[in-house]
Amino acid sequence: MKIILRLLLTMLLVSFLTFAAFEVVSGDPAQTMLGTEATQEQVEQLRSELGLDRPFIQRYFHWVSGIFTGDLGTSYSYKQPVSVLIGSKALVSLMLCLLSFAMIVAVSIPLGLVSYRHSGKVLNLIRSIINQLCMAVPPFFTGILFSWIFGIGLKLFIPGSAPGFIHLFFAALCIAIPRIAMTVRLLRSTVVSEMNKAYVRTAISRGNDRSAVLRKHVLKNSLVGVISFLGQTLAELVGGAIVVEQVMGIPGLGRFLVTSILHRDYPVIQAIVLILAFWVVLSGVIADLVNSAIDPRLKLAGEGREL
Amino acid sequence: MILFGYNTCMMRKHGFIAGILFLFIVLSLTGCSKNTSEEQKDIIRIGIAQDFDSLDPHHMQAAGTKEILFNVFEGLVKPTSEGEIVPAVASSVEKSEDGLTYTFTLRDGVRFHDGKDVTVNDVLYSFRRRMDGNDSAAKLASLSVIESIESQGNRIVIKLSQPSNEFLAAVMNVYIIPEGYSDLESFPIGTGPYMFKERVFQDSLELVRFDEYWGPSGKTESFIFRILESSDALILALQSGAVDLVVHLSSDQTKQLDSKQFDIVTGSMNLVQALYINNAVKPFDNVLVRQAMCFAVDRKAVIDLAFDGYGIILGTSMFPSFAKYYVDELTDYYQYNPQKARDLLKQAGYPNGFSMTITVPSNYTPHVNAATVIAEMLREVGIDASIQLVDWSTWLDQVYSKRNFQTTVTGVSSDNMTARKLLERFGSKTGNNFTNYSNADYDSILARALTEADDAAQTKLYKELEKNLTENAANVYIQDMADLVAVRQNVKGLVFYPLYVLDISTIYREK
Numbered sequence: 001m002k003i004i005l006r007l008l009l010t011m012l013l014v015s016f017l018t019f020a021a022f023e024v025v026s027g028d029p030a031q032t033m034l035g036t037e038a039t040q041e042q043v044e045q046l047r048s049e050l051g052l053d054r055p056f057i058q059r060y061f062h063w064v065s066g067i068f069t070g071d072l073g074t075s076y077s078y079k080q081p082v083s084v085l086i087g088s089k090a091l092v093s094l095m096l097c098l099l100s101f102a103m104i105v106a107v108s109i110p111l112g113l114v115s116y117r118h119s120g121k122v123l124n125l126i127r128s129i130i131n132q133l134c135m136a137v138p139p140f141f142t143g144i145l146f147s148w149i150f151g152i153g154l155k156l157f158i159p160g161s162a163p164g165f166i167h168l169f170f171a172a173l174c175i176a177i178p179r180i181a182m183t184v185r186l187l188r189s190t191v192v193s194e195m196n197k198a199y200v201r202t203a204i205s206r207g208n209d210r211s212a213v214l215r216k217h218v219l220k221n222s223l224v225g226v227i228s229f230l231g232q233t234l235a236e237l238v239g240g241a242i243v244v245e246q247v248m249g250i251p252g253l254g255r256f257l258v259t260s261i262l263h264r265d266y267p268v269i270q271a272i273v274l275i276l277a278f279w280v281v282l283s284g285v286i287a288d289l290v291n292s293a294i295d296p297r298l299k300l301a302g303e304g305r306e307l
Numbered sequence: 308m309i310l311f312g313y314n315t316c317m318m319r320k321h322g323f324i325a326g327i328l329f330l331f332i333v334l335s336l337t338g339c340s341k342n343t344s345e346e347q348k349d350i351i352r353i354g355i356a357q358d359f360d361s362l363d364p365h366h367m368q369a370a371g372t373k374e375i376l377f378n379v380f381e382g383l384v385k386p387t388s389e390g391e392i393v394p395a396v397a398s399s400v401e402k403s404e405d406g407l408t409y410t411f412t413l414r415d416g417v418r419f420h421d422g423k424d425v426t427v428n429d430v431l432y433s434f435r436r437r438m439d440g441n442d443s444a445a446k447l448a449s450l451s452v453i454e455s456i457e458s459q460g461n462r463i464v465i466k467l468s469q470p471s472n473e474f475l476a477a478v479m480n481v482y483i484i485p486e487g488y489s490d491l492e493s494f495p496i497g498t499g500p501y502m503f504k505e506r507v508f509q510d511s512l513e514l515v516r517f518d519e520y521w522g523p524s525g526k527t528e529s530f531i532f533r534i535l536e537s538s539d540a541l542i543l544a545l546q547s548g549a550v551d552l553v554v555h556l557s558s559d560q561t562k563q564l565d566s567k568q569f570d571i572v573t574g575s576m577n578l579v580q581a582l583y584i585n586n587a588v589k590p591f592d593n594v595l596v597r598q599a600m601c602f603a604v605d606r607k608a609v610i611d612l613a614f615d616g617y618g619i620i621l622g623t624s625m626f627p628s629f630a631k632y633y634v635d636e637l638t639d640y641y642q643y644n645p646q647k648a649r650d651l652l653k654q655a656g657y658p659n660g661f662s663m664t665i666t667v668p669s670n671y672t673p674h675v676n677a678a679t680v681i682a683e684m685l686r687e688v689g690i691d692a693s694i695q696l697v698d699w700s701t702w703l704d705q706v707y708s709k710r711n712f713q714t715t716v717t718g719v720s721s722d723n724m725t726a727r728k729l730l731e732r733f734g735s736k737t738g739n740n741f742t743n744y745s746n747a748d749y750d751s752i753l754a755r756a757l758t759e760a761d762d763a764a765q766t767k768l769y770k771e772l773e774k775n776l777t778e779n780a781a782n783v784y785i786q787d788m789a790d791l792v793a794v795r796q797n798v799k800g801l802v803f804y805p806l807y808v809l810d811i812s813t814i815y816r817e818k
Contacts, residue, residue, distance in 0.1 A: 027698065027700030027704045028700070031703045031708050033360065036707055037368065037739075038368070039448065040738060043708070079361065085508055158547045159544055159546075160544020161533070247537055248540065249537070259357075259358065262699060263700070
């Protein structure tokens with residue numbers, strides 16, 4: 001219940017802020033739609049048709065009441081219901097983000113543990129260089145690079161055509177790479193500090209196998225921080241998706257958002273921002289739930305009981 | 308023990324994730340084999356940098372939409388690549404002696420894409436829709452000279468309130484649509500050589516050949532327009548083979564393409580790129596300042612530095628493809644001369660120059676690049692020019708509509724092949740005179756030109772207007788930008804128009 005309330009409140013606030021932001025930013029949807037050939041009267045007329053001549057608060061409440069009846073409004077540029085327009089785009093972006101997230105989880109957790117176990121001076125140096133490099137490379141650059149190597153060079157997919165699965169796979173990889181690097185580093189440093197704790201020493205001194213201790217006890221304790229981070233990652237993946245969708249020509253929400261902002265297509269912007277806000281809040285909630293499943297102490301604390 | 312229990316749970320979770328990943332990898336490998344077989348069909352793919360705004364021919368505003376739907380719709384008359392206006396849906400046009408009555412005879416056997424014959428009622432409906440404009444966008448201002456329109460048998464008779472040499476150009480833009488058809492937005496129907504097949508928002512649009520077209524039929528069965536907003540994505544799509552042709556590229560972009568695979572064809576954009584000056588604000592209300600700026604800018608260097616030498620230098624608001632109206636001597640009216648610029652500034656009362664802002668729409672790289680070079684040149688003579696990048700909507704709102712700017716770099720074009728579109732906007736009373744140019748002589752010549760019935764006399768007046776703009780340094784005119792088109796080498800038949808249109812009916816793939 002609390003979660004749902006939090007969700008609603010966040011989304012309401014975010015939508016209000018977006019609405020307000022476009023009040024401040026200059027640029028008028030009617031003028032943008034009609035372009036340079038339009039007369040002033042035509043612009044005024046279109047403004048009133050779109051309801052842009054009404055006061056800001058009135059427009060906002062109209063929009064919010066529409067949401068509750070399931071009406072996201074009509075796109076200014078496409079003159080189609082927003083829900084129809086964004087349905088398929090949302091699916092593409094969801095696929096992209098989930099795929100990317102699956103890669104991050106599946107690669108970074110084993111890699112984090114491996115990198116702890118196999119430490120040595122030279123190895124550490126190499127690893128840390130690769131790690132820094134991966135973290136520093138922005139997704140738009142890897143996007144272009146991968147399109148070149150895997151698209152044009154190896155012909156695994158055709159950049160610029162309707163995206164198939166492999167196309168999405170490489171796009172997801174572009175978004176995942178910096179995040180994988182960050183997660184590996186975080187996990188490794190948490191494991192290092194965890195391994196120095198008293199319970200580990202006790203467990204090992206009782207004759208337990210070192211790697212079994214690592215796997216059974218240390219990993220679980222280290223994961224709490226990592227999962228919060230992964231929750232945050234899940235939320236931030238959409239940011240990467242916006243960029244990569246542009247560069248790799250994937251018709252997803254991010255690309256749609258950018259063009260809608262350029263055209264000041266408010267109903268579309270509002271709807272996408274709403275979805276993104278929902279996604280961000282949801283990621284946080286999921287991370288909390290997973291954490292409290294792993295570590296019951298968090299659950300107790302969450303319910304307000306003393307330990 | 309409890310700890311251990313959780314642990315196995317975690318391991319199971321890992322197994323699950325690994326399973327998903329494995330599935331993805333398998334899927335991706337099997338996906339490899341599918342995309343080779345469908346190359347046999349007669350399809351040419353064209354990359355475009357923006358989505359379509361509206362598919363209703365009376366509502367579309369974006370130049371990029373008009374450019375392509377030119378193949379779907381026709382008016383009673385239509386333009387040729389030589390810049391002439393020829394009969395299309397009408398088979399002949401007669402103009403009365405006094406220039407006040409036009410009679411169009413409907414061509415036999417012209418059909419809409421749904422198979423129905425075009426009737427006079429469809430024509431009347433289309434005209435009325437554009438004249439009355441039941442909503443803002445549909446109304447075409449250039450039709451306001453029409454006094455009456457009626458049908459006589461298979462003829463359409465239009466009476467004008469005053470003679471107008473631009474009337475046929477206006478008729479050209481009244482696309483004929485079926486009477487009462489209300490689905491234009493989602494499924495447009497016209498009479499052109501290509502018909503609409505499918506649209507995926509933000510992704511693509513497909514046009515297919517209309518086999519019952521009255522004129523020479525298209526050479527290729529199907530065209531798919533792929534929307535790729537990012538310029539990197541466009542180039543990648545060319546290189547990967549996803550698209551065969553992209554228009555309006557920059558010289559930087561074409562340099563990335565392999566010349567063994569692509570031909571770069573050069574046409575002209577037919578627009579007047581200039582440093583447009585807000586003539587109403589200080590210090591630009593002083594003609595000496597504006598002239599100083601004209602002398603300060605080396606237009607050839609702008610073209611060399613920012614456009615790799617592609618482009619035609621201009622000296623006024625007219626470009627050479629409108630040969631009839633073009634005055635060549637105006638091009639070199641201001642020879643690059645920084646010393647003279649400094650002298651003029653001194654004379655104008657700005658011995659130490661001044662500072663100014665060039666507001667440029669950031670999505671138009673050619674304008675941004677030109678502005679960058681111009682700013683450097685102005686700095687040479689003591690004018691401290693800084694560049695402000697804004698997005699297109701902001702530019703339209705602040706610069707074009709509210710005229711709240713000092714200078715800007717943009718391109719002005721004529722969408723109906725008339726000189727009027729290029730020159731009328733500098734009249735002090737004209738609604739879209741965003742430069743606030745105000746000159747009594749100009750206004751009086753313009754008024755005469757617009758009502759002049761005799762074509763030769765009108766042309767002469769238009770030339771005087773061009774001269775007036777140059778002499779008073781209304782703006783720093785730069786160039787008519789080159790239109791660079793990348794075409795895959797086996798794709799032939801591209802024809803340039805003196806208009807912003809892409810005629811696909813002549814394009815084909817060599818077998």
